[in-house]
Amino acid sequence: MAVPRVAIVGRPNVGKSSIFNWLDGRRLAIVDDRAGVTRDRLVTLIEHDGHYFELIDTGGMGHLDSDNLTKDVEQQITAGIEEADLILFVVDTKAGLTSLDEFVAERLHKVEKPVLLLANKTDHAGLDNSALDFHRLGRGWLIPVSVLQNRNRQELFDEILARLPDYENEEGTGDAPHMKLAIVGRRNVGKSTFVNSLAQAQRVIVSEVPGTTRDSVDVHFNLDGHRFVAIDTPGLRRTKSIRTDIDFYGLHRAQRSVRRSDVTLLFFDCMEAISKVDKQLAHYIEQNSKPCIFVVNKWDKVADTVPTERWVRYLREHFPTMAYCPIAFITGQTGKNMKALLNHAQMLFKQAQTRVSTPKINKLLRAALQKQQPPLYLNRRPKVYFGSQIAITPPTIIMMANMPQGFPPSYRRYLINVFRDHLPFGEVPIRLFIDKRESQTPEERKKNAKLAEMGEQAEDEFGPQDNYPGN
Structure with missing residues (x-):
């Protein structure tokens, strides 16, 4: 470009x-x-x-x-x-x-x-x-x-x-990047080194001094014919440790970078324990429904002594609500496993942009409801009329029900896990909304019956109902 x-x-x-x-x-x-x-x-x-x-x-x-x-x-x-x-x-x-x-x-x-x-x-x-x-x-x-x-x-x-030089006739001028990656983490976990490896240049300053990076820096690079932006962010501190305007604005720049990103890479130092800052960052990423990869950096230092499974368990124990996030082990200084990490990030980017037809969602929803009904609410069983995907990035599903308040958080998590296991959203956040509908009109019942029939006739990519988890 x-x-x-x-x-x-x-x-x-x-x-x-x-x-x-x-x-x-x-x-x-x-x-x-x-x-x-x-x-x-x-x-x-x-x-x-x-x-x-x-x-x-x-x-x-x-x-x-x-x-x-x-x-x-x-x-x-x-x-x-x-x-x-x-x-x-x-x-x-x-x-x-x-x-x-x-x-x-x-x-x-x-x-x-x-x-x-x-x-x-x-x-x-x-x-x-x-x-x-x-x-x-x-x-x-x-x-x-x-x-x-x-x-x-x-x-x-x-x-x-x-x-300025005249580039008006140059093909691709002003093209948007294929994907924006936010690289976030606490101080000195190797974010800037990783960005320089991506850019194959000393694009940002790398130093052992904590807080070297102060702004969020956009770095453009190309991979397999696609143009990407890596957003290097300031290393964060605990909120109570923010004492200067620089730290305050650095925090807000990092948060805005997460919001701008298509995929967020949350960096950890394999030589350091998970901290409160890591948990605060993960919570912010989850709040904004951003696809995320947990990146364990500097792995060459412990590769011969620590099995990857130990760090996987360690991360899952500390971030149970983000168990869908994939985990990568890299060495940013040498570039080891970085290509695989970027390929995986592109997979998450595509997952977040995927749409699923309403018949498929309703067929899966019926199977989930038959397997585990929602609990009684005020001595009544909540009813679900139908579900549909209404948005992408992140995939967003709405369910119409007679009593939305009758679906407790545990049952909502159950439904989200069903969608994640059987729809092509396995590694990205899914948002679920339940809206109120008192009853169905005859026309709506006819329409939903037709959708159900279409669902039965559609190619079943989830396998027969008898193979539903738990049967």
């Missing part, structure tokens, strides 16, 4: 991440008054007036990182500049020209690419003369902008599109 790229660069605290969010129209990057918040380069696909380009946010040049990651941050900045077709050099009108601005300009003089000089925080026309001082940097076409006042956004888009 040939999409031009635009990189945002500048010294710390000039509003690079604010401009990134402003142009995208969403709060993607963390914005904080402290310098050095952005470390990895963030990428988002921008569409404007039918044109597409990738926008890249980078860390602040010249900042000494508090966790001794300055070299890694600089490598991310360099990579962003090298892959870009256009540079947005951001300065701060209110702060004026600084020595760090001159340092950035000197570095960009060595880059043979077009540059737009964005004088940010030029909140009104009265500050335009102050912005003119940045002409002394000698690099880039000057545009006064203000994120706060939404000033000159359209002009900026016009200048960007005017300077």
